[in-house]
Amino acid sequence: MATIAELQERLLLYKTTEQKILEGNQSWTAGGITYSRASLGRVQEAIKELEARLEMAQAAAGTVEPSHSTAVFGGLR
Numbered sequence: 125m126a127t128i129a130e131l132q133e134r135l136l137l138y139k140t141t142e143q144k145i146l147e148g149n150q151s152w153t154a155g156g157i158t159y160s161r162a163s164l165g166r167v168q169e170a171i172k173e174l175e176a177r178l179e180m181a182q183a184a185a186g187t188v189e190p191s192h193s194t195a196v197f198g199g200l201r
Contacts, residue, residue, distance in 0.1 A: 135174040
């Protein structure tokens, strides 16, 4: 399981990617090759998931109170 610091770092990376996509930097060309970032919808889904995981990790560590209940089915999260 990821640590709180790892979750925070990953969340920051996804939020930075979201910002770049929203600023119009979805794709670029270098050396004749076109590169594209992930889709905005998938990035936003990942942000929501990471925020939930971070909140659960912080609640488990006693650093924050959970804002809602979360059910985990099948033991996977």
